[in-house]
Each structure stands twice: as structure tokens, then as C-alpha cells.
Amino acid sequence: MRPRKIHRYSMIKRYGKIVDALVKYEFGYIADRMGIGGIRPLRSRIKKPEKVHKDTDSGPKKARLMLEELGPTYIKLGQILSMRQDLIPPEYADEFSKLQDEVQPFGMEEVERLIMEELGSHITDIFECFENTPIAAASIGQVHRAKLKTGEDVVVKVQRPGIKKIIEADLDIMYSIAAFAEEHLPEAKLYRPVEIVEEFERSIKAEMDYTQEGRNADHFARNFRDHPRIYIPKVYWDHSSMKVLTLEYIDGVKSNSFGELERMGVDRTEVATEVLKSFMKQIYDDGFFHADLHPGNVFIMKDGMIALLDFGMAGFLSRDMRNLLIDDLIAITKGDTVLYIELLRDLGSIGDDVDLSSLKVDIDHLLYKYYGRPIRQLNTALILEEMINLLRKYKVRVPANVALLSKGAMTAESFGSIMDPDVNLTVIAEPFAKQAIKDRLRLTNIASSVYRDYNNWTRVLHKAPMQISHILEIAERGYLKLRFDSHGFDRIVAELDAASNRLSFSLIISAIIVGSSLIIQTGMEPHIWGVPLLGVIGFLVAGFFGMWLVIYILRTGRI
Numbered sequence: 001m002r003p004r005k006i007h008r009y010s011m012i013k014r015y016g017k018i019v020d021a022l023v024k025y026e027f028g029y030i031a032d033r034m035g036i037g038g039i040r041p042l043r044s045r046i047k048k049p050e051k052v053h054k055d056t057d058s059g060p061k062k063a064r065l066m067l068e069e070l071g072p073t074y075i076k077l078g079q080i081l082s083m084r085q086d087l088i089p090p091e092y093a094d095e096f097s098k099l100q101d102e103v104q105p106f107g108m109e110e111v112e113r114l115i116m117e118e119l120g121s122h123i124t125d126i127f128e129c130f131e132n133t134p135i136a137a138a139s140i141g142q143v144h145r146a147k148l149k150t151g152e153d154v155v156v157k158v159q160r161p162g163i164k165k166i167i168e169a170d171l172d173i174m175y176s177i178a179a180f181a182e183e184h185l186p187e188a189k190l191y192r193p194v195e196i197v198e199e200f201e202r203s204i205k206a207e208m209d210y211t212q213e214g215r216n217a218d219h220f221a222r223n224f225r226d227h228p229r230i231y232i233p234k235v236y237w238d239h240s241s242m243k244v245l246t247l248e249y250i251d252g253v254k255s256n257s258f259g260e261l262e263r264m265g266v267d268r269t270e271v272a273t274e275v276l277k278s279f280m281k282q283i284y285d286d287g288f289f290h291a292d293l294h295p296g297n298v299f300i301m302k303d304g305m306i307a308l309l310d311f312g313m314a315g316f317l318s319r320d321m322r323n324l325l326i327d328d329l330i331a332i333t334k335g336d337t338v339l340y341i342e343l344l345r346d347l348g349s350i351g352d353d354v355d356l357s358s359l360k361v362d363i364d365h366l367l368y369k370y371y372g373r374p375i376r377q378l379n380t381a382l383i384l385e386e387m388i389n390l391l392r393k394y395k396v397r398v399p400a401n402v403a404l405l406s407k408g409a410m411t412a413e414s415f416g417s418i419m420d421p422d423v424n425l426t427v428i429a430e431p432f433a434k435q436a437i438k439d440r441l442r443l444t445n446i447a448s449s450v451y452r453d454y455n456n457w458t459r460v461l462h463k464a465p466m467q468i469s470h471i472l473e474i475a476e477r478g479y480l481k482l483r484f485d486s487h488g489f490d491r492i493v494a495e496l497d498a499a500s501n502r503l504s505f506s507l508i509i510s511a512i513i514v515g516s517s518l519i520i521q522t523g524m525e526p527h528i529w530g531v532p533l534l535g536v537i538g539f540l541v542a543g544f545f546g547m548w549l550v551i552y553i554l555r556t557g558r559i
């Protein structure tokens with residue numbers, strides 16, 4: 001866990017605000033269960049909680065409103081969680097995808113100061129003109145139109161001052177809450193909250209580094225260099241830094257401005273098809289995809305080119321991962337449950353405690369739906385979603401890039417249906433999927449996999465003699481230690497203990513009976529009812545314990 005950096009007092013104050021928000025949105029029981037309910041500021045405890053939601057609002061809606069109230073870090077957390085249907089229930093994921101972070105823009109003074117600090121020159125030395133009012137303002141940054149001294153039209157994305165500190169302080173608190181929940185709430189532990197915060201920290205930090213977004217834009221520009229319809233704006237690296245990103249201005253119309261598109265004579269079906277085809281190329285051919293292709297990020301230019309914008313959210317798919325997804329598609333079309341489970345094993349991590357037989361039944365059920373259908377009828381986005389839901393049910397963790405791919409596919413599909421409800425992603429995907437399957441099954445591809453495996457094996461075999469000789473050497477010297485972990489072994493030991501206790505007990509009872517018989521036979525004094533007293537006591541004790549042992553054995557069912 002990362003060290004805490006923020007001041008103790010501000011940390012307690014921030015905790016107080018979080019608890020306040022939890023109470024306000026009727027999640028106060030969570031704070032109580034975590035033992036932090038008492039951190040609420042006194043004034044909030046005295047006054048009746050202000051109700052900011054309707055009674056009819058659902059749990060997911062209240063959770064969304066609460067995240068909005070808690071500010072930028074929590075809004076981002078919600079937005080990122082909305083892509084993780086494997087971690088949170090779908091109704092929460094749907095609601096969190098509505099999280100908007102439109103905020104008041106910050107002023108020009110701060111923009112100028114930031115440009116000076118980041119680019120080392122005064123704004124007027126770099127830009128011929130710079131529009132004071134931003135085109136868009138979000139919690140992390142805002143976008144201004146400008147013209148470079150060299151004449152090019154650009155947009156400049158500038159980061160909100162102080163946002164880094166706010167996010168870092170919030171992350172510290174998130175870490176301590178997550179660690180606390182993991183320790184004290186067994187049901188929260190299942191979701192590994194600390195790991196979620198770690199993943200979130202990685203993605204929010206990447207979003208705060210504009211050079212990463214610039215590199216993504218360059219990567220897309222390379223992949224679409226000769227594309228006849230898709231255009232990617234150029235990055236002006238001389239005027240960009242971690243907190244300032246200068247991009248070529250795209251003179252175009254947002255793809256959801258239908259009226260304007262009609263006036264320009266743009267064919268919406270064709271735009272949708274081109275964008276979806278480009279998405280398929282990103283997945284199957286390039287292994288690098290845009291995960292946020294919503295209509296606001298797709299512009300139609302005057303010459304008919306389609307520009308993609310906003311490269312903050314992009315994902316990589318390694319060759320192995322792509323092969324795995326294609327194998328997945330093959331397993332689905334063949335209805336091969338065993339192969340599918342094998343692939344799931346490779347994809348996430350199926351824990352030892354997963355009920356494999358019921359997982360198999362669920363997968364059988366899923367595959368039955370698709371068995372024998374032509375690829376044309378397989379909806380990739382839906383299959384991914386169903387698969388991820390299944391994994392969530394069995395608590396299998398999905399790698400972040402696969403979850404991002406699922407979110408990207410769903411966003412692209414929804415882009416297609418907004419542009420033209422009749423456009424079918426599956427039909428567009430078919431030739432790409434067919435080609436990918438063909439390539440996958442091609443001898444050269446199989447040979448290259450075998451070659452890679454061969455390389456791994458040679459590495460293993462190369463090390464093996466040394467490792468074996470090392471083990472033998474330790475064994476020879478008598479230092480070989482084996483750690484033996486056995487599940488359920490303790491229970492067997494306890495059972496054996498109990499059984500031997502019962503046995504010893506019955507031996508003692510038998511010994512008392514034999515002893516008492518001997519005493520009676522010797523006629524030892526004193527007597528009661530004409531028989532030796534000690535013998536009678538011995539029989540009574542043996543009888544009592546004997547009965548107790550029989551009842552105990554019958555009760556526990558251990559005959």
C-alpha cells in the first residue's frame with residue numbers, strides 16, 4: 001500500500017465528508033459497519049440529513065449522485081467502474097456510465113501560468129491567438145481553440161490547476177478505506193478492493209499524463225496513416241507536456257449533429273459502417289483500440305474524412321491475447337465447453353474454490369445458445385458481455401484490458417446504433433473474425449506458436465540440469481526441506497483424536513467393569529445388599545459412562 005502523504009486533519013475532514021455523503025444517500029450503514037460512522041462532522045450529526053434524492057430513486061442512482069457529489073476522483077472511479085461489469089453488478093455499471101464531469105471552467109490567468117510553467121514560454125510567444133472561452137471543460141482539464149504563431153489551427157488541452165494534489169489525497173483515502181474494508185468486511189474482501197484502487201490509480205494517473213494521450217494519438221495515426229476514410233489529428237510535441245496537449249484542430253461536425261450532417265449530405269449509415277470497420281481493424285489487425293468511440297469523439301470533416309478524437313482511453317491487445325479471444329470465438333462456434341473453460345483459465349484466474357461443475361453447466365448453457373450459428377449471427381460485444389457477467393458470478397478476475405475491450409466494443413456498437421439503428425456490428429465483424437480465424441489456423445501461425453512454446457521449453461530444459469543438480473546437492477547434505485500444505489488435513493487429525501479418545505474411554509470403562517467383577521468375587525468389605533460396595537460403585541460408574549458413550553456415539557452419528 002502506498003504511504004499516506006496528506007495531513008492528518010485534512011484526512012479526517014475528508015473522511016467526514018465521505019461519511020456525510022454516505023449517510024445522505026442512505027449508505028450510512030456501510031460507514032457504521034466499517035466503524036467510521038462516528039467520523040461525521042458534529043454539525044451534520046446534529047441536523048437532520050438533507051435529502052437530495054427521491055424515495056423512488058434506485059440504489060444505483062443514489063450511488064451515482066453520491067459519487068458526483070464527492071467530486072472528480074470519485075466521478076472518475078465511477079466512470080472506470082462502469083466498464084467493469086466483472087466487478088460490479090450491471091445495474092450499477094449502467095448508472096455509473098451516465099456520470100458526467102462537466103464543471104465550471106478555470107480562468108485565463110491560470111491557463112497562462114500553466115503554459116508558462118509547462119512550456120517555458122509566454123502564451124503570446126507560442127500562439128497567434130488563443131480563445132479565452134474553452135470549447136469544453138471537464139474536471140481534469142479543459143480544451144481551448146488557438147492558432148500557432150506558425151499559422152496552424154490547434155486545440156490546447158490544459159490540466160486544471162491543483163487537480164493532481166486533490167486526486168492524490170483522495171487516492172490515499174481510498175487506499176485506507178479499501179484496506180479497512182478488506183480486513184473487516186468479508187463480503188468486500190471477495191472483490192479485492194485494494195487491487196481495484198491500485199488499478200484505478202494506474203488509469204487515473206495515465207489520464208493525468210497528457211503525453212500518454214499524445215503517444216496514443218501518434219500510435220493511432222501510424223495505424224491509420226494510409227486509411228482512405230479515417231483521420232487522426234497531429235500532435236504538436238513542441239507545445240505539449242504532462243499538463244498541456246496541443247493537437248491539430250479538426251474543422252468538422254460532431255457525428256451526432258444530425259441536422260448539420262444532413263445539410264452536408266453525409267450518409268450516416270456509411271459513417272457508422274466505416275467507424276465500426278475501423279474498430280474491427282483496431283482489434284483484429286492492430287491490437288490497439290480506442291475504448292471511447294462515442295459520437296462526441298467522432299467528427300465528420302468537410303472533405304468527408306472521419307476524424308477520431310480523445311485518445312485518453314485506449315487499450316493494447318497482445319498477439320497472445322488476440323489469439324485467445326479468437327480461440328474463444330472458435331470454442332463458441334464449436335460448442336466446446338472444455339476448451340472454453342481452458343480459455344477462461346488462461347484469461348483470468350479461476351480460483352481453487354470455484355465450483356467447476358456448476359461453471360461448466362453455465363458455460364454449456366451459454367454455448368448452447370450459439371452452437372452451430374454462423375459467425376454472422378454472433379454478436380461479439382454481447383458475447384463478451386455475457387462472458388464477463390459469467391466471470392463475475394464465479395469471481396474470476398478479468399484482465400483490465402479485456403474489460404476495457406468489452407467497454408470499447410459496447411461503446412462502438414452503441415455509436416453504430418445511434419447513427420443508424422439498422423447497422424449491425426456483427427455483420428461488419430464477420431469478415432474480420434473469419435480472416436482472424438483463418439490466420440489463427442494457418443500452419444505458419446500454429447508453427448510460430450509451437451516455435452514460441454519450443455523457445456520456452458528450451459529455456460526450461462536449459463535451466464533444468466542445474467536446478468536438478470542443486471536440489472540433489474541439498475538433499476545429499478540433508479538440508480532438503482519440503483513445505484507441505486494440505487487442505488482439510490487438520491480436520492482428519494481432529495477426527496483421529498476424537499476416535500482415539502472414544503477408544504481409550506471404552507477401554508477404561510471395560511477395565512472398571514473387569515475390576516469391579518474381581519472385587520465382587522473376592523467379597524471385599526464393606527457390603528451393601530450382600531455384595532461388596534466398591535464393586536457396586538464400579539459397576540454404576542461403568543454403566544453411567546457406558547450409557548453416555550453410547551448416546552454420544554449415536555448423536556454424532558459416528559458408529
Ligand SMILES: Nc1ncnc2c1ncn2[C@@H]1O[C@H](COP(=O)(O)OP(=O)(O)OP(=O)(O)O)[C@@H](O)[C@H]1O
Binds near residue numbers: 247251312
Ligand atoms: N482536435 C480537436 N479538434 C477540434 N475539437 C476538439 C479536438 N479535440 C477535442 N476537441 C473538442 O473538445 C471536446 C473535449 O475533448 P476531449 O474529448 O479530448 O476531452 P475529454 O476531457 O476527454 O472529454 P470527454 O471525456 O467528455 O470525451 C471534444 O468533444 C471536442 O468538441
